[in-house]
Every structure is written in C-alpha cells, then in structure tokens.
Amino acid sequence: MSRFNRPNKVDSLAGFRTEKTEPTVPFGLLKAARKSGQLNLTGRGLTEVPQNVYRLNIDTPEEAQQNVSFGESDRWWEQSDLTKLLLSSNQITQLTDDIKLLPGLTTLDLHDNQLSSLPGALGELQELYQLRLSHNQLRSLPVEVCTLKNLCSLTLQQNLLESLPEELGQLENLTELDLSYNNLKVLPSSLGKLNCLQKLNLSHNKLRCLPDSLAHLTNVKLLDCSNNHLTDIPASLSEMRAMEQLYLRHNKLRLLPKLPAPMLKELYVGNNQIEQLEAEQMACLTSIALLELRDNKIKIIPEEIASLSTLTRLDLTNNDITILPASLSLLPNLNMLLLEGNPLRGIRRDVLTKGTNELLKYLKGRIKEEPEGAVEVHTAMTLPSQTTVNVHDIRALKLLVYSEKQASNIPDELFDAAADQGVATANFSKNQLTSVPSRLVEFQASLSEINLGFNRLTCFSPDICKLLQLIHINLGNNQLSDLPPELRSLTKLRSIILNNNRFKSFPDVLYQMISLETVLLSNNQLNEVDPCRLIKLVHLSTLDLSNNDLLKIPPELGLCTSLRCLSLEGNPFRTPRAAIMTKGTDAVLEYLRSRIPT
Template sequence: MSRFKRGTKADSLAGFRADSPDTSHTAVPHGLLKAARKSGQLNLSGRGLTEVPQNVYRLNVDTPEEAKQNVSFGESDRWWEQSELTKLLLSSNQLTQLSDDITLLPGLTTLDLHDNQLSSLPGALGELQELQQLRLSHNQLTSLPVEMCTLKNLRSLTLQQNLLQSLPEDVGMLEKLTELDLSKNNLQGLPSSLGHLTCLQKLNLSHNKLSCLPDSLAQLISVKLLDCSNNQLTDVPASLSEMPVLEQIYLRHNKLRLLPKLTAPMLKELYVGNNQIEQLETEQLACLTAISLLELRDNKIKSLPEQITLMSTLTRLDLTNNDISTLPAALSLLPSLQVLLLEGNPLRGIRRDLLTKGTNELLKYLRGRIKEEPERADEGHTAMTLPSQAAVNVHNIRSLKLLVFSEKQASDIPGEIFDAAADQGVTTVNFSKNQLTSVPSRLLEFQSSVSDINLGFNRLTCCSPAICQLLQLMHIDLGNNQLSDLPPDMKNLTKLRSVTLNFNRFKSFPDILYHIVSLETVLLGNNQVGLVDPCGLQKMVHLTTLDLSNNDLLSIPPELGLCTSLRCLGLEGNPFRTPRAAIVTKGTDAVLEYLRSRIPS
C-alpha cells in the first residue's frame, strides 16, 4: 500500500521516520517503483519479502503516488509514458505463494522466483504469454499447474531443487523451450510428450529417481547435452542413438552394468562413472565413432579389449578406480589419446613410478611391448608448419578441439599456436614438457570452452590467478613443476574434478582445495606434505582418489577414516609409524577401517 492516502496532506517528515514493524517485510521503496516504470525492470531479490506487495502487481495499473499529489513533472518524469514491466526479480525471499494478480503484469518476459518457499503456483501464470524465462529453482514445489504448459514463448525453465514427483503430460506444448533443468527433484517417470520439445538444447534430469527413460527422448533433435546422472537407470534406450546433434551425455551414479550402445553421430563425451560396469564389449566401443572423452571411473572393469583401438578419435580415457590388472599394448596405438587415467587399479607388471610420469611415457612403454610397431600414417596432410617451426595439427584443433604444443622445451608458447586455435572452441590444451615459468596468459582466449589443461613437466613456480577464470575447467595437470601454493580464487572453479600436483614443493595440503567440493581426484604424491586436515577432506564429498604417497606425513589423523567416499588412498613412502605397513598394503578399505577404530569414543 502507498505511504500516503488519497486526499491527505503529505507529511514532510515522513522520509525521516522509520517504517513501522508490521510493514517492513512488504514495503518497496518508492524510488525503486519509480525507476521500474522507466526501465521496465524491478529487482526485489533478497528483501525478506513474505508476499509480493500489491503495488508491485499494480505497478502499470494504478496512477503513481506523485501524480496524485499534483507534483510537477519534468521531461524525464512523465509517468504516463511509463514502460511496461518486463523483468521482475523476486529471488531469495520468503514467498510462500504467488497471487493471481500476477496477470496484471502481462508484459513480463523474465520472472525470477528462485530460492523462496513456494509449494504451489497459480494457474494464472499461464496467462503471461510473453514470458521467456521462468526461474523456480530452490523452492518446495510438488507439482506444476497444467496452465503453465500454454507458455508458448517460454525458452528457459529452471526447476532444480524442488519436490516434483511428476510433470504435466502437456509439457511438450512448450515448443520454444531451449533449456529445461529438472535436477534434484523426486521424479520417478517422464511424460512421453517431452519428446515434442524440438527446440530444446540442454536437458538436465540429474539427481532424481528415474529407473528408465522414455523412447520419445530420441525426438529431441536439438539437444546437445543430456544429463541423467544420479538416478536409478539400469539401461539406456537404444533409441537415444537417433538424437542427431547429441554431443554430451552424463550417466554417472546409476546402476548400469554395460556400457550403453550409442551410435549418436555427434557424441563426443560420454560419462558413465560410478556404475556397475564389469566389462567392455567390442560392439559398444565400435559405436562410439566420434568420441573424444570417455569416463569409466569407479566401475568394476577388469580388462580392456584389444578392439579399444577402434576409438580412433579418443583423446581422454578415465579408468580411475576399477579392477584392471593388465593393459593391452594396443592401447598405445590410439592415435589421438592424450590423457590416460589409471589411478586406483591393481595393475601388475607396470612400475608405479612409470604411472606418475604421465600418459606419454606410459604409452611409449606400451608401444615397446609391441614386437613390430605399426607404420604410422603420414601426418603431412593435416599438419601446418608455422614460421616458428612449430607443427600445429589443424585437424586435431578443428575436429577434436585439441591443442597440443608438447615436448618442445620451449620457454613460451608461440603466438601462432594460439592464432591457429582462435574461435575453434578448443576443449583440451596440452603444453606439457616445456620450459614454461608462467601460465600462458592467452589461455584466457579459450575460457568459454577449455575443460582440460596439461601444464605438467614445466618450471612453474606459481600458478597464475588467470587459471581461475577458466570456469569450464574440469581437469588440470600441474605435476612436475616447482609449485608450493595455489591461488585462492581457484574456489571459482566449481566444475573442477581432478587436479594433479605430483612432484612439486607443497608442504601441506593446499587449503583452497578443501573448498572445491566438485573434486574427485587429487594427486599430491612426491611433495613435502606434512599436514592434512581430515575435517576439510570430509567436506569434499565427491573425493574418491587421494594420492599422498612419498610425502612427510609423521602421523595419519584417525578422523581421515570418516572420509567414506575414498576408494583409493595412497600413503606409501611416508615416515609415519601407524598404521603399520602391513595394514597399508591391504588397501584403502583396510586403512580407513583401521583409522576409524582409532577415533576416541
């Protein structure tokens, strides 16, 4: 309600008096409303509102208060020329309901209600036919009104972190939708009409209770990213192969026993970690004709078939924490493989120090086991020699989004290298085995796309804060350098999954890593680490692999045993006395169990 009633004399001291307690949660500053009439935008986020004030709903209906008081207007204050409200931000309040009066704002294109306490929505929401963006995440919604399905112009709908158990059958009517986020709900099934969303590009179904996916998903002809992680899927419909532009599919943390057979022609990244896969079938591998990244970590795979060489486009293979005891020498014949992760496997016949030297050394060793090395195809047709005499594989940059300038012993990266990769959406950068003393600043040119960086085997003494701006980064290798600290802004890397810091000069576990909750793998072997914080490690709820071997740990805190997500804990080569070597050799589970038994009751 307005501060002044019609026909009463204005109180000249009103601006100096505090608002009365009973209106403090619903009052909207007069200046904000006035500005909103000019701009068409109103931001009321984080104001402790328990309900939307009536004068917000009636912003474009009622005559402004200043007009009622016969205030003279300048050219910039012509209220009768006001803009229709198009953007209303109400996030991070305490709203429990939305009034039908929302229909008084028919021009809204953006409505942000995320982070409130809404348990239901009015059907009147369906009358906002201009709405393009609707944010409803972090509420308590158990269902959606069917009227919402009439929002023909809606392009982005975010509903993550609610209590949804089902979707309206008519959800397929949202024909212009390009982004749909349904993660972290209680969905047990999906309507078949979901397949009618032919403009959809991103579909997030992670963290639900889905045991199967409808065949109609195959009709999503524009979807590039499909996330079904953290569900209860035992298989994936073969029809997903018909999705013509699907590039990334996440199936982590499900109940898959076999690698899905996916012949999707554009599929470049397949994430199936944390499942129950025991063996890889040749038929499934042969389907992945364009695959660049294959994540199989935290499964039960015992061996790799020789036919893995069929995956000629593979650049990154993550086999962390499986049951692999031997590697086929044919693995070394994968022409594009740059990163091979094998931590946490009971490998026999391969020295541990060889594993720490990186992928290139391991592949060289495997090639040496092939009696007659196959003749390599001449790469002259795909390589371009630049004035700096640096060979750049243009085919790898354009087709595989892979930029390699490795083993050149260079003190800096030639500008021509970056020029060749400009605007190519590079996802993987390998500048390892050079003489770099600082992180190349031009890496920032790839900040919208790069997810994997290898700067191992250089001479870095500090990690540039510029790295912290690469927000898509998921893997970084800084091993075999001269680092002793990491920049505090690394906490911004919320997608980071693995960090390699072996063979550096760290004297304690880098404090900033405790704050990167997404981390799954931390390799910190062969440093001078003398201290770890078990409480900090417990907060890293996704951490499954931790290598602290060959450091200066004089004692292992018993509370480390509470880090139950760990599947691979490397402690060999430290000077501690307990747990005894006999326990350490029994493996991670035995060590954690021993540590838990030492926690004072």
C-alpha cells in the same frame, strides 16, 4: 478521582505503536524499476510479494497527481513496464493470481523460496522467456505454465515434483529444462516434442527407464541422467544426433550403452555395474574425447579401444582390471589415463606413479613389431632415432606426429611424406619450437587438430588461421601473450588450450568466436574478464580461469548459463567465498546472479 481509579483502561503507549503492515518496497527501488524495467528484491527476507510490486504497472504515484506539468522525460512512471523481476533467496510461501498484473515479464526468478504451489495465472505471462523455480517445495507444475509459448529456460531443480503434466510438450521454444533433484519416477512422453531443447537435466530422480520419445530431441547437446535407477538405455537414444555430453553416473547399468551418436564427445558412466566392454559398443564412439568408466566391475579392456583415436581422457579408476592392453599406447591423443584402485599385474609400481606419458611409453615398448610401413629417414640435422617417419600413421590414421624430440624445427621429410594424405591431426608437442611450422598450411583442406603444447612459442602465426577446418588447438605451456585477430576466421573451432602462458587479459579475439565450447586459460596472469562479451559465446560449456590474478569476479558472469564447468580456484578474489566454490559451477553462477545490481 484518583489517577489509580480511572474508569477506562487506557494504553499509555498507543501513540508509539504501529500496526503491522504488509511488506513494502522502498519508493526509490520502484522508481528505478519503472525506468529500467527491472526490479531486484533478492535476499530481502520477504514472506510474500508486496502488493505495490504486483501493481507497479498500474498504480500512479502521488508525485504524478501533485504536479501535472511534468515533461515526457520526467514522467518516470510511464517509461517502462516491468520485464525482469528477481525474488530469489526469500521466504515467499505463495504467489497470488495478482502476478497476472505484470504481463510484460520476460524473466521471473523465484528460486530459493518456500513455494509449495503455483497459481494458474502464471499462464497469462505470455512474454515470459525465463522462469526460475529451483530450490522450492513444489509438488506439481500447473498446466497453465505449459502454455508459455515464448519460454526458453525452465529450471525446477531441488523441488518435490513426483510427476509432470503431459502438456509439457507444448513448450515448443524451450531450450533448457532442469528437473534434477526431484522425485520423478516417470517422464511424460510429450517430452519428445520439445524440438528446440538443447540442455536436459534429469539427474537425482527415481527414474527406472527413459521414454523412447527422447529420441526425437535431435537438438539436445547435453543430457544428464545421473543418480537414477536406470538399468538400460534405449537404443533409440542413438537418434539424438546432436548430443555431445551424456551423464549416466550412479545408475544400475550392466553394459556400456550402444550409442552411435556422431557428435558425442563426453560419456560419463561411472558408479554403475558394468562388467565388460564390447568391441561393438566401442566402435560407436567415433568422436569421443572423454570416457569415464570409474567405479564399475570391468575386468578386461578390449584391444579395440585403439580405435578411439579422438580419446584424450580415460578414467578407469576403481575397477577389477589386472592387465592393460598394449594397444592403449596407440591412442594418438590420450593424455590422461587414470588407473588407481585396480589390481594391475605385470607393471612396475614406479611406472604407474610416473604418469600417463611414461605408462604409454612402457606399453608401447611391449608392442614387438613396428607398425607396417615405418620408414627411417636420416638427415644431418637430427639424430637417427629422432627421424622416424611413420607412414602407417600418416596413411591409415591421418596422423602427423613429431613429438618429444626437443627439436627447434620440424624436418621437411615429415611434411613431404604426408603430402596429399589428408592429414587430420598434427602433434608437434614437447619440442623447442619458437614459431608455428609454416608448412602446416599445406593441410588446410583436412587438418582439424593441432597440438603445439610444451614448446617456446611467443607468437601465433596468422598464416595458421588459413586452416579453416580446425576444431581443436592446443597451445598450452608456451610463452604466448596475445592471439592474432585473424583467428576469428576459424569458424569451426570448438576448443582452445592456452594454459601456462603469459596472457594478462582474456584474448580479445576469443570473444568473437561463437563456436567455442572449451577455453582453458589456467596458470596465466589474467586480471580481468568481460562477462558482457563472454555471454555471447552461447556454446561455451567449459571455462578454466584457475590460478590467475583475478581480484574480483563480476556478478554478470552468472548470466553465462551455458557454462557447465567454471574453474576459478587459485585467484586472489574474496567473493565468491570458498564455501560457495566447493558447491560447484551451478551454485557459483546462481550466487553471482543473485548479486547483480538492478
């Protein structure tokens, strides 16, 4: 028979072909996962979760069957159940009910996939602590997820959610809930039952109103409702007593919300339709430090703005303001005033371009009468113009100021005048001080804020650590290279400014101060930061490490999920790339987490 006339057609390449099989995970990874309890399959191009991952806790490997003489320490397949499964940045389209075969999971990361639905079997993962589902195509959340009693963090941003189950309120231990970038029009009233919630992100949805039940979230520190269709903020939100940051940008508000929240430090209401500021609303902001009012229709700034004694930054960009009240100059802590895009009259252009300090000086010069009680004390050591002791500020505002004098020490007359007055704020910035004034200790029962910026300090006296009421310290623009370990005794300290000093490493004592919320360390010489210690600062929301000497950013820094603002610009590291950095803090942290090795 001719070789051209064979009766049966034979595939000559059959021996070289392989059948298409389901995706598998390398044996070495599975072995390591059974030892550590963690499996990282981030960015592997998976379209589904391999079966050998689902069955990792169940199937016994061939190695175990071949040799039964293994010692207990060698039996790696029995050492640990899987607790952490990272599947982010793949193309997974579905999760099957087999996920219930991994009941020991505490962390399940599925962000950046193509999931359109979730199985009810997720409800059987009762040990789950963290569930990341952002950047998928989910249209609903199964009710079974709401039975996860141990769940503390649930991130659902960048999905297609149009509604949420009323059972959501059963997640009694939830501390972080991110629902941003969805299609939500209403929220379930049960949201108010999440008593442990501290961070709630509702931005970039289609909400027209907020439920009154939000008032019951008395532990929420950060609430973000930006980019919605809100026309009003319910008065009941004033009961959210722990709230420190409130974002209401890009809505349709016509009035500044009346929110007597005693802890509110940052209020963002830019890009709304606010036309006027009322004295009653301003009076509520008793602890405000940052007030953003940009891109509104405000015409008049009321004189009562002078009551915001804690205000440090005021953004009035792009409004319709023609006249600035001279009372702005009476704000003792204001160091940033943004006014671009307003039709201001009566103020020379050169004054506006010189910055906040010069503008406030100019406005202060328009106050014709000196504050009542101002007394001049002349000494041989300073010029008469430098020795004004403002008794009114000391008695009425509890404010002790001796700033911009270029003095090498603070006159005793100033401390004498403030004796027994319960001074809360001391501002000795912009002088030539080489040491911290020792007499500050006299105010240890009342002093909550110190500004020693722009001096020549080379060390920070441990005696100042006796000021146990301190909440804010500004030590920027000095010559400091270390901080004393005694600083850890300041258990109420929330923010410390150390910009423009000589630190070569992150100050060791700061790792031990769990009350810290803001740490500014830009323009130093930092070459390292320890994320494993930094993650213990559970309240840290703002960290500025820009313009230092960081050659690499450790991926574990991504686990510092409390960070709301992380600044890393101006360092010589190569990754994260600039394209990632421009996407903001959340994107940088997510990128870093994805690079954590198992």
